[in-house]
Amino acid sequence: MTNEMENSKSNIGISVDMFTSNTFKGLFVLTGVFASFLSTHMQITSKLLFITIIAMPLAIQEKFGLYQGFTLMMTMCFSFVIFSPQLLYFQFAKARIEGRKDVLAFSGLSKFYWHLTWNLTTSALIFIQYLVLLIVGLILGAKFCTFVSWLTYIPILLLLSLQVSLLCDVVQNFCTSMEHFEQFFGVFTQLFFVLPSLAGGFFLDKIPKLVFPFLSFIPAFSVMNAISTGFDIGYFNKSVSSIYADNYLVIQLIMQIIYICILLYISLLLDKSLVKSTSKIESKQTRTVKQTEKQLQSKAFNFGVEQMNLDTYNRYQIQNSKLHGDIVLYNSNNNDVLNYSSNQNKTGVLIYNVSKSYKSSKKTIDANKNVNLLINNNEIFGVLGPNGSGKTTLCKAVMMAQTIDSGDIVVNGLSIRSDFKEVQKKIGICLQNDAGLFEELTVIEHLLFYKAICTNPSEIDFLAQFQLEEHKDKRAKELSGGWKRRLSVACALQNNPDILILDEITSGVDAVAREELWKLLKEICRDKTIIATTHTLHEAQTYFDRVAFIMNGQIVCCGKVDDITNLYKNKICLEVRGLLPKSFFAEMKELEIIVEDNQVVGQRIQMLEAQCQDNVEVLFQHLNEFQEHKIIESFSITQRQFDQVFYELIRVCE
Ligand SMILES: Nc1ncnc2c1ncn2[C@@H]1O[C@H](COP(=O)(O)OP(=O)(O)OP(=O)(O)O)[C@@H](O)[C@H]1O
Known part of the structure; x- marks a missing residue:
């Protein structure tokens, strides 16, 4: 479901609120500090009340965006999961530790039932919380889709809850008193979240929006609480503990500051990878020029119809991540100049020197290498x-569904780097x-x-x-491939976009459809x-x-279909039926x-290619x-067809 939501966001081109790092960062730090403060200073009920009171109005504010709301929602759910069932569990633990083993034999089936009760309680709490949020949010005017996307978090919470219940079980096995149990439980619960969260952050790095809450919030929260509880239970030696007790407020303050720094540091790290800084773009320019020079000499590019002239290229300037100055692309074969800056409305799509590579542990794949294209307004442009x-x-x-390297x-005159929203x-x-x-x-x-969002x-x-x-009442899974494609296109058009990007929409669709x-x-x-x-x-x-x-990430040829076909007019x-003598070729x-x-x-029909001048x-x-x-x-003769040009291009470029 999470993936589905991610895909849907990139797929529809509607204005789903994107990650805006600054507001998010600020809110995140505030929420974190607040949650951390609550976790050490208040009773559970007050904590929940406070978090809900503060987070609710923020979460439903559209201006804070989907992910900010999402994170705040997570903060609340997290608190519920950790604190609420904890109360219940403590009662069971008490019963067991205080010797009422006959009542609650924690083995075999009853253990299973116990875990089941724990998880059902947690699920019910999460669900009730979700419903309350949904109702209040809808009354206050939040968009329905925001809540739908929040749903994706429920399975993650349930998983966390399961982890906590298992942890409780482990902890109580070596606890001799209820006090012990409470103390150990505190430390272990917090620490227990550090590793999974870091691992989550590591593996989820393909989905930066999810990494953020995972990577920064939970570990920082957990470490701080673990340290705090460590002091409480006297884990540290006596002199350190007494220093702690005497300077409780100062130490808490220092801890909060460290916590803020950790959050800020992580958010800055993530910020860098999400939105490339201006300096980074500028430093890449020198490298890109070299690549273009190399590209101009390459077999693939010499074959091309449209290419970027280096002098023209050098006149490009990128300042503050925006394109300025004369932007001119021209076709070196027929000197057909396409001047983007003379295009008064700056309409269409200018793809300027775009490179993107994917790095895996084994190798780097250059999926796009210095791609330059100018797609005019109202044209159907094929790739x-x-x-x-x-x-x-x-x-x-083009959609910024993934970042580009350079x-x-x-x-329509707006750069995806600075105006991507x-x-x-x-x-x-x-x-x-x-x-x-x-x-x-x-x-x-x-x-x-799609209309609603x-x-x-x-x-x-x-x-x-x-x-x-x-087909209106059929579920998507019941539609045939062709109808699914239609529905996808209809969804993509719901926002009345100026530019429509269609990636292989007719694959698997019959000729008539x-x-x-x-x-x-x-x-x-x-x-x-x-496009x-x-x-x-x-x-x-x-x-x-x-x-x-x-071809191999590079544009090798661009132009009207007829022009390209004519490249091969000679x-x-x-198509020859029979075998021609060798002397014929000489x-x-x-x-x-x-x-x-x-x-x-032995083959009846021979397919041969001939290249003539004017003496056909x-x-x-x-x-x-x-x-x-x-x-x-x-024998019969066919003029070069478009698809043969395609095969020829593949052959020449490989
Ligand atoms: N997320 C990714 N991680 C690593 N490599 C990727 C990723 N996405 C694409 N690639 C690689 O980048 C290259 C270009 O992929 P891309 O999907 O853009 O090609 P395509 O022309 O659309 O292919 P197809 O016609 O099969 O859809 C391929 O070698 C692909 O394996």
């Missing part, structure tokens, strides 16, 4: 390339595998859900437009820019205004017609003669 060439990575970069993307509102994205759909929700529920809802009745009426979907899109998105990836070359040829070929594909070579001899003996008729004469003399049965 083509073999599997793993970097298409999806590029789509995600470069910038400017959407605004940019996100303008983009609708439909990623592969229907990532934004929830299996259990029906078609109509999807549309309502968007900032600029479209007027269009997508149920009717996408002919989804007859594909045609219908594209016709519909062309109609609905007349005033929108579409689409596909493996279906026919689709690119038929529906896209321009296409870019991406290349001819021959003879043609002398006439400067290169025919590749890849004939296979000589080739035809020779083939005609062979046919008349019955050396070959027949």
Whole structure:
């Protein structure tokens, strides 16, 4: 469910509140300090009351965003989980430790029942708390989706609760008195959360929004409380404990300051990885220039139609993470200058020198290498390339669904680096595998859900437009692939985006449905820019205004489909029935017609490629003669087709 929510957020391009580090950081520190203070100075009931009173209004304030609310919600739930059932458990522990073993034989089945009771109580408490939050939140006007996303935290809390119950069991085995038990329980509960939390932080680093609460809150909270309880139970030697007792308030103050520093340090660390600092971007510039130089010399780029001239590139300036100055991309083959800064409204999408690599323990994969593209307003732009060439990575970069290592993307004049919140509102994205759909929700529920969470809802009745009426009560999991794609696109359009990103939306869709979907899109998105990836070359040829070929993360060719096909206008594909004599190939070579001899003996139809100058008729004469003399049965000629260009590009670039 957590993943599903994560995917859905990146998938829909609606204005789901993104992580805004500064407000989050401030709130986080405050909450942490407050929780820590409460945990050492107050009774359980007062703690709960205080946390709820403070956290509730903050949590439902939209301006603090989804994650801030989420974290505060977590703070409250955490307190409930740790403190409330603890009271109950203490009663059981007391009974056992004080010798009423006959009443509560803590072994076998009864132990199992005990754990079950513990977890059910905790679950019930969490659920009741959630319901109260939901009702109060809805009355106060919070958006429903915020609460839906909070639901994802419940399983994590239940897991924590289970850990605590197991821990209690371990602790009470070596406790001789109730006092002992209470003290040990305090230390162990807190310490017990440090390792899982750190591990959670380590493994969850692909989902920074979740790392934050995990990494900073729980460990810091736990360590502080463990130290505090350590003093209380006299774990430290007598002189240290008496110093502690005498200077209780000062020490508490120092501890709180240390705690704030830990939180701030961790948040700064995370901040760096989330939003790249200006200095970091600038320092990357020198490296990027070198890469571009190298790129210009490379086989792949020389093959290209559109490339960045180095002088022009050097005129780019990035100041304060924003693109300034003359932004000019030009096609070195036909000197067709595309001047972005002369584009008065700064519309369209400028992808400028974007690089992204994925690092794993074994190697680094360069998914996008210095990608430069200018996608004009209201055009359907296709990104083509073999599997793993970097298409999806590029789509995600435009949406900021993942960070980029260098470069910038400017959407309608706004940089994703500095204005990503605004940019996100303008983009609708439909990623592969229907990532934004929830299996259990029906078609109509999807549309309502996405409509509820968007900032600029479209007027269009997508149920009717996408002919989804007859499927409206079907759950997403009951839809066929084609209908799922339709629903995904409809969801992505709910926020009325200016830019629609469609990542392989027609994969697994039959030819008729594909045609219908594209016709519909062309109609609905007349005033929108579409960036689409596909493996279906026919689709690119038929529906896209321009296409870019991406190979090993680099753009190798970009332009109108016809222009690209014409690149090969001197290349001819021959289909020959029969076997041509070897002398034919030598003879043609002398006439400067290169025919590749890849004939296979015994094969009825031979597919050959020929490259001619202006003397193609000589080739035809020779083939005609062979046919008349019955050396070959027949031959036919096809002009270079778009898909053959595609294969050629792959061959040349590999
Ligand atoms: N999260 C990730 N972690 C590590 N490597 C990744 C990740 N996402 C993508 N890659 C790698 O980056 C490269 C580009 O992947 P990407 O998904 O962008 O390609 P694609 O062109 O969309 O492929 P396909 O056509 O199969 O969807 C691939 O080698 C892929 O294995």
